[in-house]
Amino acid sequence: MPEAPLPTLPPGLSDEEQDRFFLGLAVEQARIGWEEGGVPIGAALVHDGRVLAVGRNRRVQMGSSIRHGETDCIERAGRQPASVYRHSVLYTTLSPCYMCAGTALLYDVPRIVIGENRSFQASEDLLRSHGVQVDVLDDPECIELMRRMIAERPALWNEDIGEE
Amino acid sequence: MPEAPLPTLPPGLSDEEQDRFFLGLAVEQARIGWEEGGVPIGAALVHDGRVLAVGRNRRVQMGSSIRHGETDCIERAGRQPASVYRHSVLYTTLSPCYMCAGTALLYDVPRIVIGENRSFQASEDLLRSHGVQVDVLDDPECIELMRRMIAERPALWNEDIGEE
Numbered sequence: 187m188p189e190a191p192l193p194t195l196p197p198g199l200s201d202e203e204q205d206r207f208f209l210g211l212a213v214e215q216a217r218i219g220w221e222e223g224g225v226p227i228g229a230a231l232v233h234d235g236r237v238l239a240v241g242r243n244r245r246v247q248m249g250s251s252i253r254h255g256e257t258d259c260i261e262r263a264g265r266q267p268a269s270v271y272r273h274s275v276l277y278t279t280l281s282p283c284y285m286c287a288g289t290a291l292l293y294d295v296p297r298i299v300i301g302e303n304r305s306f307q308a309s310e311d312l313l314r315s316h317g318v319q320v321d322v323l324d325d326p327e328c329i330e331l332m333r334r335m336i337a338e339r340p341a342l343w344n345e346d347i348g349e350e
Numbered sequence: 351m352p353e354a355p356l357p358t359l360p361p362g363l364s365d366e367e368q369d370r371f372f373l374g375l376a377v378e379q380a381r382i383g384w385e386e387g388g389v390p391i392g393a394a395l396v397h398d399g400r401v402l403a404v405g406r407n408r409r410v411q412m413g414s415s416i417r418h419g420e421t422d423c424i425e426r427a428g429r430q431p432a433s434v435y436r437h438s439v440l441y442t443t444l445s446p447c448y449m450c451a452g453t454a455l456l457y458d459v460p461r462i463v464i465g466e467n468r469s470f471q472a473s474e475d476l477l478r479s480h481g482v483q484v485d486v487l488d489d490p491e492c493i494e495l496m497r498r499m500i501a502e503r504p505a506l507w508n509e510d511i512g513e514e
Binding site: 245249250251252257260261263264265266267268269271283284285286287288289291292293294309312344345347348349350 | 435
């Protein structure tokens with residue numbers, strides 16, 4: 187199924203508004219994933235203000251154990267030179283697990299903007315210890331998506347984070 | 351293209367021979383990857399002596415930025431319950447990058463057997479600090495595969511580890 191074309195940043199936004207705009211793309215992906223019966227976590231990879239890719243958790247949709255929101259997004263961005271990752275920002279609706287954090291470390295992504303970390307948090311100290319700028323927006327939509335996920339699909343959620 | 355059926359452990363092997371056998375499956379995957387024009391790193395995921403999956407780096411073959419040997423292997427094992435990962439061993443021809451180490455941490459894989467860590471090493475301290483048993487076999491075939499890779503396909507290798 188063809189994906190929608192990648193959105194473009196509207197002109198004239200402040201830095202904070204830009205972060206909210208890009209996080210909004212990740213939230214949209216999370217919502218799509220929820221409607222598909224999956225885990226509602228989404229991501230966007232942005233290079234110098236340009237969206238390289240959006241992605242979402244595809245555990246259910248692809249039967250995948252490695253397609254979290256962030257890794258799916260990075261995969262969809264295709265093979266990029268190191269210099270691109272090193273000047274990119276990764277937006278994600280939920281604080282990254284170790285796999286997704288490790289992917290950001292592999293590629294030296296310098297900044298990660300997180301929708302929320304109340305529902306899950308594992309890797310932020312690791313990321314910061316490697317010099318990654320981690321900004322948590324504490325976004326109500328992201329919190330609500332995960333609240334519903336954990337309440338309504340608890341077994342799927344546990345599977346996604348490797349819990350019994 | 352259908353893959354070969356998963357091999358079975360021959361009876362009567364010592365623990366060390368079993369490790370060499372499973373590492374051999376990872377080496378075989380690495381060799382296939384090299385012949386395909388890719389990055390010669392392979393892996394095998396083994397649960398209670400049974401091979402769940404083998405995998406190899408598919409950067410070239412699938413245009414993938416997230417299919418390292420270990421992640422490809424875990425993906426090919428399919429969606430497994432947490433209890434399976436927690437009693438599995440991950441064999442890999444080369445010391446894992448942060449993405450692959452993070453994947454093992456996400457799923458609480460308790461032991462990783464590494465062919466060699468002379469060509470690359472990033473995550474072993476992190477893994478050990480989380481209680482993962484990391485055993486390095488210093489295997490000459492693994493070393494030779496990576497020596498040839500770095501000599502003959504240096505740009506591809508740098509891309510694979512996020513270097514300029």
